[in-house]
Amino acid sequence: MTYQLETAQHPETLRRVAIDPVSRVEGHGKVTILLDDQNKVHQVRLHIVEFRGFEKFIQGRPYWEVPVMVQRLCGICPVSHHLAASKALDVIVGARALTPTAEKLRRLMHYGQMLQSHALHFFHLCSPDLLFGFDSDVTRRNIVGVAAAHPETAKRGVLLRKFGQEVIRVTAGKRVHGTGSVPGGVNKALTIAERDELLKDIYHVIQWSRDAVHLIQKVHTQDPGLYNSFGIFRSNFMSLVGHNGDLDFYHGTLRARDDNGKIIFDGVDYQHYDKHIEEEVRPWSYMKFPFFKAIGKEHGWYKVGPLARVQNCNQISTPFAEHERKEFVDYAGGSPMHAPLAYHWTRMIEMLHAAETIKDLLHDDDLLGDQLMAEGERKMEGVGVIEAPRGTLFHHYRVDENDLITMANLIVSTTNNNQAMNEAIRHVARRYLHGREVTEGLLNHIEVAIRAFDPCLSCATHALGKMPLEVELVDPEGQVVHALSRS
C-alpha cells in the first residue's frame, strides 16, 4: 500500500497524456499520465476538477430546506443525499426512531434508487465495455451499439431503470429531485393504486435482475485471467451493516475490514464517524482522501460500494440475492476479492437484493399508513449515513438555536474510493500502457478501471453515444506531438 506512480521525480522531463473528461461516468474528472521517451509510465492521477461548494453555501439556510437542496449535488442518485441529509436532521429534531410507515417508505424510495442507479451503470455505461471488449470498435462501444447487438439486454436495462424511477416517483413525488423525505419522517404514504401498479411489474424486475447477475457472472468467470486481475490492488474496505450483520443500504452501524477480511472496527455508531475517519487534502485534486485514523493515512485508505458491501455483510436477507452472494464468495475462495471488475458482479447482486426488498415492502401494509412523522428532543448536531449506490455516504450538520445550518461536512461515496480508484488506474497504466504507443483503446482501459467503481464526479456527462475525449501527447517543450480526439 504505497503511493507509487502518484508523483514523478522529474515531471518537467516527461510527456503528459490527459483523458479529459473521463467518459461514461457521472460528472467531470480527468486522468493525467506522465510518460518518458520510451513511453514508460512515471505518474498517473485521477483528478476531480469540479468545485461544488455545497458545504459552504447551505450555511445560514434553514435546516428543513437541506434535504431538498443538497440532493442537487447529483442527478443520478439524488435520493441518497435526500435521505442522508434527512437522517442527519432526524437526529436534530429528536426523531431517532421514525414511525414504521415513514421508515419503510424511505427504505422503498432508497431501494428504488439503488435499482435504477445500478441498472443505469451496468447497462447504459458499462455493458458496452463488457460485451464488446475494452478496445473494441469505438463507434459501437456505447448503449446504442448494445441495443443493436443485444436488443433484449438493452431493453431490460431501460425497463429496470424505469421501474426504479417509478418507485422513486411514487415515494418522493418526482423521478428526480423529489421532496418525499422531511426531517422526522415523510410527507406522503403510498396509495393502494400506486402500490398495485408497482406490484404488476415487480416479479419481472426480480427475474431480469437475476438474469443480469448471471450475465455478469458468466462474463467474469469465462475470462478469469482478465477479470480477476485487471487493475487489482489490495485494500481495506468499509460499509454499513444492518441488524445481525445483514446487507443493508438504508441503516446500520459501520464495519471495516482489512485486506484479508479481518475486522478493523465493527458496530460503530455513525454519529461518531469522525473518531474513526479523517480526510487528507492533496494539492492536485478537489476530492479529499479519507483514511482510517487508527491505521494512518499511508495504509488506512479503503474502498466502499458493492464490492465492499457484499463482502462485508454476514448475509443478505432476501433468498435469491443471498444465493448469488454465496456463489460469489465461493468463487472468491474464502478470502476477500479485490479485483475492481468484480464490482460489476456484486453490483448486480445488490440490484437483485433491491428488487426482492421492494417486493417484500410492497406487500407490507405499513406503506399505506398515516403515521408519517416523529419528533423528540431537539439537538444541535446530527450525522446521517446511508449506503448510496456508489458506497457509504456521510452527511454531518450543526444547527443553531434559530434553526439555521452553521456547519456541514459531506463525505460522498466516491470520495471514499478516491485512493482506491487512483491505485486501480496506476495498476492498469503499468500493465497496459507502459512502453507502448498510446491508442484510444489503451486509454479506454484506464476508463474501464474507473467505471468499475461507478464514480459520481457530480452530475451526468455521459452523452449518449458521444463519449467526448481528447488526448494529446506533449513534448517537454510543450509541442503537441500526437493528438487523438472524438466527440
Add this chain to the structure above:
Amino acid sequence: MSLTFTLDGKSIPFAEGQTIIQAAQAAGVFIPHLCYHPEFKPHGSCKLCTVKVNGRHTASCTMRAAAGMVVESETEEINAERRALTQMLFVEGNHFCPSCEQSGNCQLQATAYHLGMMSPHYDHFFPNRAVDASHPDFLLDFNRCILCSLCVRASRDVDGKNVFALSGRGIKTHLIVNARSGQLGDTDFTPADKAAQVCPVGVILRKRRGFAVPIGERQYDKAPISETANDNC
C-alpha cells in the same frame, strides 16, 4: 340596466366603483397579478395586471371599470410585457425554485408558468440578502421579496402593528422590520397575524413546516393559477 364593459371581447358586468380586476374576478376571468389582494387597498406597483383600456396601458387593479370600456388582457403583446416584468422580478432577487419550500404554492412561480416564462432572460443581480431567523415561529427570507407590500398593508391595516415597511427608493427599495434591532424576533408578530398569511412568494415562512405538503397536492399542482387565483385573492 346593468353596467358592462368588454374584456377580450367578453361582456363583463360590474358595479359602480369596482375596478377592472375586481369585476373580472367576480366574472371568473383571470388577470395576472402579484401585489393585488381583494382584501387590501390596491398598490398598483407590480404592474402584472396591466391591461389596455381603449388602447392605453393601465393597471387593472387601480382603474375603475366604466360602461362601454374595451379592455384587452390576454393578448400576445400584453403577456410579453408581463413576462418581461416577471423575468425582472426573478433576476432582482434570489429565486431558487428547486430548493424553495414555497415551490408549487408560490404565486410568482405559478404566474411565470402561466406566462410561459422559459428562462430569466436577463442577467441575475444575485443580491446579498440576509435571512432573519430570530423569531421562534417564523423565518424571513428576504432573498425572495418582490416588494408587493402585502405584508406591509396587512400588518398596518388589519393587524394594526406596522411590523413591516418598505425602505429605500428605486432599485434600492427593500423590506424592513420595524424594530430597533431590525429583527422579527423583537416585534410582536404572531402566527395569527394577517401579515403571516399573505406573502405570495417565500419570504414569510412558518418555521419547521417546509415541504410538509407532497408534490401533487400543492396549490398549483392541482390547478394552474388562472383557475385558482380568483378563489383566494
